[in-house]
Amino acid sequence: MSAPYAKLPAWADYGLIPLINLTVAFLVAGLVVLLVGENPFRAAAILIDGALGRGQGIAYTLYYATSFIFTGLAVAVAFHCSLFNIGGEGQAYVGGLGVALVALTFDQILPWWLTFPLAIIGAAVFGAAWAFIPAYLQAKRGSHIVITTIMFNFIAASLMIYLLVNVLKPATSQAPQTRTFLEGAHLPKLNWILEAVGLSVRSAPFNLTFLLALVAAFLVWVLIWRTKLGYEIRMRGHSPKAARYAGVSETRIIIVTMLVSGGLAGMMALNPIMGDQYRLHVDFVTGAGFVGIAVALMGRSHPAGIVPAAILFGMLYQGGAELAFEMPGISRDMIVIIQGLVIMFAGALEHMFRPSLQTLFASFSPRSVGAQPSEEGRA
Amino acid sequence: MEAFDTLIAVLDSTVRLSVPLLFAALAGLYSERSGVFDIGLEGKMLAGAFAAGAAAAVTGSAWAGLAAAVVVSVFFALAHGFASITHRGNQIVSGVAINFIAAGSTIILGQAWFSQGGRTPLLSAEGRFNALHLPFADAMRDIPIVGPIYSELLSGHSLLVYLAFLLVPFTWWALFRTRFGLRLRAVGENPAAVDTAGISVAWLRYRAVICTGVLTGLAGTYLALAQNAGFVKDMTAGRGFIALAALIFAKWKPVPVMFACLLFGFLDAFAIRIQGTPLPVIGRVPVQLMQALPYILTVVLLAGFIGRAIPPRAGGVPYVKER
Numbered sequence: 246m247s248a249p250y251a252k253l254p255a256w257a258d259y260g261l262i263p264l265i266n267l268t269v270a271f272l273v274a275g276l277v278v279l280l281v282g283e284n285p286f287r288a289a290a291i292l293i294d295g296a297l298g299r300g301q302g303i304a305y306t307l308y309y310a311t312s313f314i315f316t317g318l319a320v321a322v323a324f325h326c327s328l329f330n331i332g333g334e335g336q337a338y339v340g341g342l343g344v345a346l347v348a349l350t351f352d353q354i355l356p357w358w359l360t361f362p363l364a365i366i367g368a369a370v371f372g373a374a375w376a377f378i379p380a381y382l383q384a385k386r387g388s389h390i391v392i393t394t395i396m397f398n399f400i401a402a403s404l405m406i407y408l409l410v411n412v413l414k415p416a417t418s419q420a421p422q423t424r425t426f427l428e429g430a431h432l433p434k435l436n437w438i439l440e441a442v443g444l445s446v447r448s449a450p451f452n453l454t455f456l457l458a459l460v461a462a463f464l465v466w467v468l469i470w471r472t473k474l475g476y477e478i479r480m481r482g483h484s485p486k487a488a489r490y491a492g493v494s495e496t497r498i499i500i501v502t503m504l505v506s507g508g509l510a511g512m513m514a515l516n517p518i519m520g521d522q523y524r525l526h527v528d529f530v531t532g533a534g535f536v537g538i539a540v541a542l543m544g545r546s547h548p549a550g551i552v553p554a555a556i557l558f559g560m561l562y563q564g565g566a567e568l569a570f571e572m573p574g575i576s577r578d579m580i581v582i583i584q585g586l587v588i589m590f591a592g593a594l595e596h597m598f599r600p601s602l603q604t605l606f607a608s609f610s611p612r613s614v615g616a617q618p619s620e621e622g623r624a
Numbered sequence: 625m626e627a628f629d630t631l632i633a634v635l636d637s638t639v640r641l642s643v644p645l646l647f648a649a650l651a652g653l654y655s656e657r658s659g660v661f662d663i664g665l666e667g668k669m670l671a672g673a674f675a676a677g678a679a680a681a682v683t684g685s686a687w688a689g690l691a692a693a694v695v696v697s698v699f700f701a702l703a704h705g706f707a708s709i710t711h712r713g714n715q716i717v718s719g720v721a722i723n724f725i726a727a728g729s730t731i732i733l734g735q736a737w738f739s740q741g742g743r744t745p746l747l748s749a750e751g752r753f754n755a756l757h758l759p760f761a762d763a764m765r766d767i768p769i770v771g772p773i774y775s776e777l778l779s780g781h782s783l784l785v786y787l788a789f790l791l792v793p794f795t796w797w798a799l800f801r802t803r804f805g806l807r808l809r810a811v812g813e814n815p816a817a818v819d820t821a822g823i824s825v826a827w828l829r830y831r832a833v834i835c836t837g838v839l840t841g842l843a844g845t846y847l848a849l850a851q852n853a854g855f856v857k858d859m860t861a862g863r864g865f866i867a868l869a870a871l872i873f874a875k876w877k878p879v880p881v882m883f884a885c886l887l888f889g890f891l892d893a894f895a896i897r898i899q900g901t902p903l904p905v906i907g908r909v910p911v912q913l914m915q916a917l918p919y920i921l922t923v924v925l926l927a928g929f930i931g932r933a934i935p936p937r938a939g940g941v942p943y944v945k946e947r
Binding site for chain 2: 277280281282329331378382386387388389391392393395396397399400403404406407411535538542574575576578579580581582583584585586588589592593594595596597
């Protein structure tokens with residue numbers, strides 16, 4: 246996908262343009278708040294206060310952000326290979342099955358610090374397995390990965406409901422969920438970190454998975470920018486032809502990238518299942534897989550951008566809950582609109598303000614705008 | 625005889641269940657044939673259904689509901705066009721965005737305007753598209769075989785059902801027998817050639833997405849004003865994606881699209897019918913398997929095991945005029 250746009254200075258490209266796009270997205274969201282008949286500024290104030298005002302809010306914000314870091318990284322890794330993995334939702338759902346199987350098997354015999362690594366493997370393997378079929382079909386048979394991953398989201402939902410209702414549900418229970426895990430599959434909370442800096446946290450599900458998410462973000466950076474595999478992934482992403490010419494096996498790169506992506510999405514399941522609920526239940530992903538798309542676009546597919554973007558969405562989730570409490574007209578579904586607007590303006594319309602910005606830059610200093618049109622493809 | 629009655633009942637609900645799929649899949653057909661991928665069918669349908677429910681509740685007229693649905697759906701379609709045609713954005717990303725914006729705003733606005741937990745007020749008969757009775761439907765009811773087929777299966781549907789099935793030959797004619805259709809298909813295969821002929825690629829594609837908007841508006845109207853008596857939150861429930869699956873299953877051709885929608889509608893009707901009762905040969909089939917079947921079939925088709933689905937060649941690629 247060549248975009249014949251001239252180059253801007255790097256700070257404008259990576260700082261100013263995303264900032265303008267985000268601002269526009271939030272302005273439009275403000276219009277929706279106006280349409281509902283509430284004051285958008287007051288709504289924003291409540292939202293920020295709810296997310297960051299108290300230790301409790303911050304802990305919840307970070308808890309939500311943990312899930313979004315995983316799903317954001319999952320989408321971003323695939324983006325670097327110019328694959329669009331919309332299947333994060335399904336991969337996370339099936340990843341939850343891996344977590345639950347490990348937890349149900351080992352929670353009686355192992356302490357949490359031995360169950361956790363096994364559960365990480367379980368989550369990643371199941372998530373990756375769910376991404377494997379779409380990846381294989383894309384690589385070998387040319388089936389469009391966007392369509393197949395959407396289909397696999399629905400298939401995953403049906404499969405998981407079937408398994409929960411018919412296989413995993415204890416005979417004594419009515420609700421479609423597994424039994425509650427024992428101590429051996431409970432992850433320690435991290436609320437003490439916030440308490441150490443003087444904030445009070447009553448009870449929040451902020452847990453160890455957050456640190457795992459940060460490690461994953463670092464490892465993704467290493468993978469994409471510091472390894473041969475990452476180089477090959479980016480090369481395939483920029484130009485499949487160049488990659489083929491350089492002797493990179495396209496089949497292998499597509500499948501490996503999607504396995505990494507699916508594995509990251511699957512690891513999202515650790516956060517709610519072992520960190521909060523201590524059981525596997527229906528619909529535990531609650532859209533986190535889709536939030537990952539917004540997070541990856543907003544963070545421009547770079548871990549250093551994804552972590553703050555995930556925290557911003559964590560704020561929206563937590564602050565949105567407070568907002569729904571204060572302003573009954575605005576439920577949590579406001580977040581879904583904001584998510585959509587961010588995807589629209591930071592994703593599909595990311596070049597909307599570029600031409601006028603270029604004119605502006607050129608009028609100040611013609612040399613800051615490269616004369617040669619760049620052939621840089623989009624992520 | 626009882627088996628025959630059951631069959632007629634299942635086929636009757638097949639027709640009803642496949643109509644929203646048919647509208648949405650034909651909608652996608654126009655857009656995708658012109659080279660603009662649209663995974664936002666779900667969102668546009670949902671927005672249309674909400675607009676139809678809201679407008680019909682306020683005005684009490686089904687036609688006002690239909691008009692509102694078409695206007696709102698076309699607006700969303702134009703937003704998709706603005707992003708993917710004018711600004712050459714990623715069409716998949718834009719479609720995903722539209723799905724989210726529609727899902728969130730229908731709930732928020734519905735709650736703010738009607739305070740019924742995201743649904744619109746229940747509509748009276750004037751606010752809906754009611755069943756039409758074809759002539760002699762009652763008189764023919766007692767004739768064996770032909771009677772039930774005519775009076776149960778063919779008669780007694782709303783106007784929109786007949787419209788949906790009439791749109792199939794119309795779409796075929798429009799795409800394969802008119803100048804507009806020839807150009808639309810050409811712009812989906814080789815936009816540069818169309819441009820060389822002095823025809824505006826952008827304007828052609830915009831007209832295609834407007835057609836998509838009108839048809840998804842009809843799909844939404846059917847859901848809110850004919851199948852139900854008002855809008856319920858998230859009422860499309862993935863039908864937009866099943867329609868997309870049907871479109872791919874039918875290899876982007878109008879008449880096969882109708883059969884694909886009828887097949888998926890039949891699977892749905894059949895699943896509702898056999899819920900819990902074991903089948904003769906295979907035994908008890910899990911409901912979830914039946915629900916997942918359209919998606920599984922589409923993946924199998926995409927994999928090229930039963931024929932090959934080849935999308936329009938320029939699909940998903942924004943057109944850049946050479947400078």
